[in-house]
Amino acid sequence: MIRLFKVKEKQRELAESANGKAPIKKQSAGELRLHKDISELNLPKTCSISFPNGKDELMNFEVTIRPDEGYYLGGLFLFTFQVSPIYPHEAPKVKCLTKVYHPNIDLEGNVCLNILREDWKPVLNINTVVYGLYHLFTEPNHEDPLNPDAAAVLRDNPKMFESNVRRAMAGGYVGQTYFSRCI
Amino acid sequence: MADSMAQVSRSRDLDKLLLRHGHLVGPNFEPGPDLRDDLREYASVLVVGAGGLGCELLKDLALSGFRNLEVIDMDRIEVSNLNRQFLFRLGDVGKPKAEVAAKRVMERVAGVNIVPHFCRIEDKELDFYNDFSIIVLGLDSIEARSYINTVACGFLGPLIPHRVRLKRHMTTWQALRPKYNSDDNPREETIKPMVDGGTEGFKGHVRVIVPGVTPCFECTIWLFPPQVKFPLCTLAETPRTAAHCIEYAHLIKWDEVHSGKTFDPDNPEHMQWVYSEAVKRAELFGIPGVTYSLTQGVVKNIIPAIASTNAIISAACALETLKIASACSKTLSNYLTYNGVEGLHTKVTEFVKDKDCLVCGPGVLMEMATLVTLREFISLLEDHPKLLLSRASVTHRGKNLYMQAPPVLEEMTRSNLDLPLFDLMDKVPKDVVHVTGTTSKSDKKASSLRKLRIVFKGVDGVTDMDTAGGA
Numbered sequence: 001m002i003r004l005f006k007v008k009e010k011q012r013e014l015a016e017s018a019n020g021k022a023p024i025k026k027q028s029a030g031e032l033r034l035h036k037d038i039s040e041l042n043l044p045k046t047c048s049i050s051f052p053n054g055k056d057e058l059m060n061f062e063v064t065i066r067p068d069e070g071y072y073l074g075g076l077f078l079f080t081f082q083v084s085p086i087y088p089h090e091a092p093k094v095k096c097l098t099k100v101y102h103p104n105i106d107l108e109g110n111v112c113l114n115i116l117r118e119d120w121k122p123v124l125n126i127n128t129v130v131y132g133l134y135h136l137f138t139e140p141n142h143e144d145p146l147n148p149d150a151a152a153v154l155r156d157n158p159k160m161f162e163s164n165v166r167r168a169m170a171g172g173y174v175g176q177t178y179f180s181r182c183i
Numbered sequence: 184m185a186d187s188m189a190q191v192s193r194s195r196d197l198d199k200l201l202l203r204h205g206h207l208v209g210p211n212f213e214p215g216p217d218l219r220d221d222l223r224e225y226a227s228v229l230v231v232g233a234g235g236l237g238c239e240l241l242k243d244l245a246l247s248g249f250r251n252l253e254v255i256d257m258d259r260i261e262v263s264n265l266n267r268q269f270l271f272r273l274g275d276v277g278k279p280k281a282e283v284a285a286k287r288v289m290e291r292v293a294g295v296n297i298v299p300h301f302c303r304i305e306d307k308e309l310d311f312y313n314d315f316s317i318i319v320l321g322l323d324s325i326e327a328r329s330y331i332n333t334v335a336c337g338f339l340g341p342l343i344p345h346r347v348r349l350k351r352h353m354t355t356w357q358a359l360r361p362k363y364n365s366d367d368n369p370r371e372e373t374i375k376p377m378v379d380g381g382t383e384g385f386k387g388h389v390r391v392i393v394p395g396v397t398p399c400f401e402c403t404i405w406l407f408p409p410q411v412k413f414p415l416c417t418l419a420e421t422p423r424t425a426a427h428c429i430e431y432a433h434l435i436k437w438d439e440v441h442s443g444k445t446f447d448p449d450n451p452e453h454m455q456w457v458y459s460e461a462v463k464r465a466e467l468f469g470i471p472g473v474t475y476s477l478t479q480g481v482v483k484n485i486i487p488a489i490a491s492t493n494a495i496i497s498a499a500c501a502l503e504t505l506k507i508a509s510a511c512s513k514t515l516s517n518y519l520t521y522n523g524v525e526g527l528h529t530k531v532t533e534f535v536k537d538k539d540c541l542v543c544g545p546g547v548l549m550e551m552a553t554l555v556t557l558r559e560f561i562s563l564l565e566d567h568p569k570l571l572l573s574r575a576s577v578t579h580r581g582k583n584l585y586m587q588a589p590p591v592l593e594e595m596t597r598s599n600l601d602l603p604l605f606d607l608m609d610k611v612p613k614d615v616v617h618v619t620g621t622t623s624k625s626d627k628k629a630s631s632l633r634k635l636r637i638v639f640k641g642v643d644g645v646t647d648m649d650t651a652g653g654a
């Protein structure tokens with residue numbers, strides 16, 4: 001290709017004076033795939049999505065879940081999603097911003113959902129993740145605890161778990177921990 | 184006289200490749216002293232990364248007859264680099280890798296000029312990358328490779344707006360020259376070859392990417408194994424290994440204690456904190472084996488680097504670079520793996536291009552009038568024989584022109600539907616857009632994401648250039 005390089009080098013010298021570059025946004029393959037995921041979202045009516053940084057910044061967004069059944073009926077839970085440029089090779093990073101009394105979500109907002117970590121596959125998408133999160137509220141699971149206290153109560157005394165959840169969602173203490181109102 | 188003799192002897196081995204004909208040479212190989220001189224004068228090579236591979240690459244390329252080299256790296260030298268990044272000395276710790284590496288090689292190899300760039304690869308204008316003949320990668324992350332690959336493949340298509348690149352003194356013929364020929368093959372002069380090296384312990388790979396001709400990085404990204412990620416609940420409840428304890432400190436304990444402060448893996452204090460927390464946790468569960476270097480390894484995903492693996496992989500990369508530039512031999516087709524764990528195993532595999540690759544594929548060519556609205560464009564996609572795409576969402580260089588879902592974005596982009604696509608694309612005569620939607624083939628519906636090359640009819644690159652300032 002050296003002959004080609006030679007020609008190009010000469011052209012470059014000619015074009016050297018040309019400037020006034022426009023800033024070009026480089027769209028990664030991850031952004032394009034995310035664009036596809038988002039444009040095909042089909043969320044249950046209990047979940048909604050918003051884009052705090054406007055319509056052109058899809059890599060960071062928020063999902064709100066308002067369960068319509070189960071222990072968490074009536075609560076409002078906000079999640080942030082952070083998507084990397086090599087999505088879907090890497091799962092989105094999800095955090096729960098609402099402090100919640102839940103066996104699978106800790107008080108820092110870490111979420112224990114298998115498809116977000118060990119079982120993530122590139123064929124999964126944002127829709128699957130949102131459904132997975134919604135599922136955590138309809139079927140909290142004491143076997144994968146991230147909040148061991150809540151998990152133990154759910155396992156041993158579901159009635160008490162239910163009343164703890166109601167108390168936390170209404171804004172109040174469960175044990176030593178204060179939860180803000182999220183109903 | 185003595186000087187020129189020295190030159191001859193230094194390039195003696197190179198001369199065997201460049202001055203003589205052979206039966207394995209590439210197409211258009213023209214052996215002779217002119218080739219050697221042209222290589223020095225006209226070939227410019229960018230080395231991305233000045234770490235373990237980068238140091239080797241700079242040395243190898245400089246000794247292979249390349250004179251115009253540049254190197255880009257955002258890191259500073261750390262003590263732990265010194266065992267294998269042989270261009271660095273103890274006194275260099277804390278200095279930018281790119282700058283020291285460039286200086287050291289220039290001191291040792293007469294005549295070579297290396298320009299260092301101490302910055303992130305994303306900080307450079309795209310044009311920066313277009314100025315090199317070949318880009319050689321000595322990187323350690325998928326993200327960085329994916330970025331450079333996207334940039335290099337971007338030069339194939341008309342991603343660089345023509346009105347910016349081509350100025351008045353260029354002829355109309357040059358301005359209007361398409362980047363693809365009629366068979367959707369890219370024109371040779373828009374191809375930016377890449378040579379990608381990678382090492383991990385005793386294993387390594389070398390890969391030649393000729394965008395539009397051989398598979399690009401994105402064509403085969405699915406071949407990378409997923410990173411090992413432990414379930415959070417295992418970390419929180421039932422740690423079994425030292426790595427579990429470290430990840431607990433890193434992912435759970437850090438946030439509990441430092442609410443809001445992000446963990447910085449390059450900050451030694453942060454790392455020390457994670458290490459001591461991991462030790463506490465390991466003691467609690469009676470798990471042995473937590474060390475500071477394992478902590479670094481787990482948190483930063485590091486596998487101990489082996490100097491000789493870097494040297495072997497770099498040598499193969501430099502040779503491929505020389506082959507691409509000079510055609511002195513056919514290039515690797517197209518992926519070499521090296522494994523030195525037990526004995527030595529090496530193999531070349533020919534990866535296959537994804538013809539619909541969003542990054543290196545040509546995309547579907549569509550010519551249309553400047554008055555076509557976005558709504559009309561979307562309905563054109565339904566009838567286009569190569570697309571048959573219904574309910575399309577459209578994005579152009581990071582700007583979402585129309586989104587079918589979710590309702591919040593549909594609402595925000597709906598007003599674009601009745602505007603001309605040409606206006607929405609900032610009146611460039613041609614550019615790439617991406618569309619997603621549903622395709623139906625014999626009653627089977629599938630979602631699809633496609634790349635399109637839009638060319639507006641009747642927009643002359645030159646007139647557009649002349650009116651660009653007033654738009």
